[in-house]
Amino acid sequence: MQDKPPGDNVDNVVAMKVEATPEAQGNDWSAMLAELGQSRDRQLFIQLFRHFAPRIKGYIIRLGLTEATAEELTQETMLSLWRKAHLYNRDKAAASTWIYTLARNQSIDWMRKQKYPEYDLESWHRDEGEPLQESEAEQSIVSDRVALAIHQLPDNQAQVIYMSFYEGRTHSEIAERLSIPLGSVKSRIRLAAEKLKLVLGGDYEY
Amino acid sequence: MNIKHHLDEATLFSYVAGALGQGTALVVACHVSQCEYCRDRARQLEAIGGALLENNSLSPVSDNALLQVLERLDVRPQATAAAPAHAADSEVPGPLASYIGDSLDEVAWKRLVAGVWVYDLPAQGKGLTRLLRVAPGKAALPHSHRGSELTQLLRGSFIDEVGRFCPGDVADLDDRITHQPLVDSEHDCICLIATEFPLRYTTLLGKLAQPLFGF
Numbered sequence: 001m002q003d004k005p006p007g008d009n010v011d012n013v014v015a016m017k018v019e020a021t022p023e024a025q026g027n028d029w030s031a032m033l034a035e036l037g038q039s040r041d042r043q044l045f046i047q048l049f050r051h052f053a054p055r056i057k058g059y060i061i062r063l064g065l066t067e068a069t070a071e072e073l074t075q076e077t078m079l080s081l082w083r084k085a086h087l088y089n090r091d092k093a094a095a096s097t098w099i100y101t102l103a104r105n106q107s108i109d110w111m112r113k114q115k116y117p118e119y120d121l122e123s124w125h126r127d128e129g130e131p132l133q134e135s136e137a138e139q140s141i142v143s144d145r146v147a148l149a150i151h152q153l154p155d156n157q158a159q160v161i162y163m164s165f166y167e168g169r170t171h172s173e174i175a176e177r178l179s180i181p182l183g184s185v186k187s188r189i190r191l192a193a194e195k196l197k198l199v200l201g202g203d204y205e206y
Numbered sequence: 207m208n209i210k211h212h213l214d215e216a217t218l219f220s221y222v223a224g225a226l227g228q229g230t231a232l233v234v235a236c237h238v239s240q241c242e243y244c245r246d247r248a249r250q251l252e253a254i255g256g257a258l259l260e261n262n263s264l265s266p267v268s269d270n271a272l273l274q275v276l277e278r279l280d281v282r283p284q285a286t287a288a289a290p291a292h293a294a295d296s297e298v299p300g301p302l303a304s305y306i307g308d309s310l311d312e313v314a315w316k317r318l319v320a321g322v323w324v325y326d327l328p329a330q331g332k333g334l335t336r337l338l339r340v341a342p343g344k345a346a347l348p349h350s351h352r353g354s355e356l357t358q359l360l361r362g363s364f365i366d367e368v369g370r371f372c373p374g375d376v377a378d379l380d381d382r383i384t385h386q387p388l389v390d391s392e393h394d395c396i397c398l399i400a401t402e403f404p405l406r407y408t409t410l411l412g413k414l415a416q417p418l419f420g421f
């Protein structure tokens with residue numbers, strides 16, 4: 001038993017909870033995820049699990065799925081993280097961003113019983129070009145700023161973000177529900193996206 | 207690929223949020239897979255999802271769940287049907303290749319009227335998702351939409367009130383626009399179309415022809 005990685009032993013894993021969860025700020029999750037893709041180190045995986053699994057599950061529950069389903073889909077998401085970690089490119093996105101797409105796809109596939117069309121995970125790996133992210137250390141700050149920015153959006157813009165990300169409603173469905181024209185839905189989304197992207201620090205021009 | 211027509215920001219946003227119908231999501235994925243500009247924009251928007259995930263209220267996950275996952279790490283996933291071989295420079299975008307394979311010439315086209323063929327993709331939820339092949343010089347009926355229509359150009363070209371569309375371009379139209387695309391390429395024009403609701407025709411002829419045209 002001695003020479004096995006900690007993840008292979010049930011007792012170790014439980015015991016490890018105390019020492020191996022530097023839950024504190026400043027953990028570079030993106031570096032850890034990239035490292036996992038190379039090393040397939042179970043201890044790293046466990047750390048990522050402890051940080052992200054409760055967040056993934058929280059997201060899925062907000063989508064309106066039951067506790068049991070959320071638990072199952074969280075496990076599936078973490079498994080796909082393990083299997084696809086080698087495709088992750090930290091120059092392209094923060095770990096939380098990449099993991100969000102995994103959790104989203106897992107949930108939608110389950111709800112629709114149909115695969116959500118992906119634009120090719122391979123391209124995360126393959127793509128050349130400028131890195132999008134600011135320095136890794138800033139990532140958690142960026143997340144906080146986005147959350148804050150969402151709180152500061154006018155209600156009608158925060159509402160369309162919520163209806164899109166958590167209720168999965170199409171533009172037409174939102175229009176119908178709010179009794180506003182389709183064009184208004186789109187412009188609210190555009191305005192909200194614009195503000196949030198400013199916070200994200202992209203220098204994009206449209 | 208010299209792409210001139212891109213996705214609307216609101217469309218891309220909803221795709222990233224997981225809030226597009228299956229068919230429109232497929233067209234978006236096809237465009238994004240071919241368009242570096244929209245791919246960068248999509249990643250920017252995905253960071254919103256990442257921030258939401260990071261700041262979500264946490265829901266406790268038991269150690270038991272962790273153990274169950276650890277036990278499965280070494281289990282190979284069930285062999286899913288092998289993804290069809292897909293060349294990076296194929297005119298069939300990757301997300302579409304999983305439906306029709308890697309060649310537009312092997313599609314089981316169904317003739318609608320002279321010069322117009324369609325191939326409907328399997329169950330995509332509300333609305334229509336189909337490949338459309340139109341002979342040179344043919345025009346589609348003038349129509350507008352209740353809901354959205356997305357068209358990804360795969361081969362040939364067409365021209366309409368908005369501009370000229372070539373392979374890689376996407377026409378992302380909303381319900382304010384009435385348009386009548388005309389195929390102006392030498393060979394057949396092939397595109398992937400997803401509509402959220404059935405199209406509505408703006409002329410009497412259109413209304414009469416609608417059942418025939420099958421839109």
Ligand SMILES: [Zn+2]
Pocket residue numbers: 209211212213237241242243244245
């Ligand atoms: Zn584009």
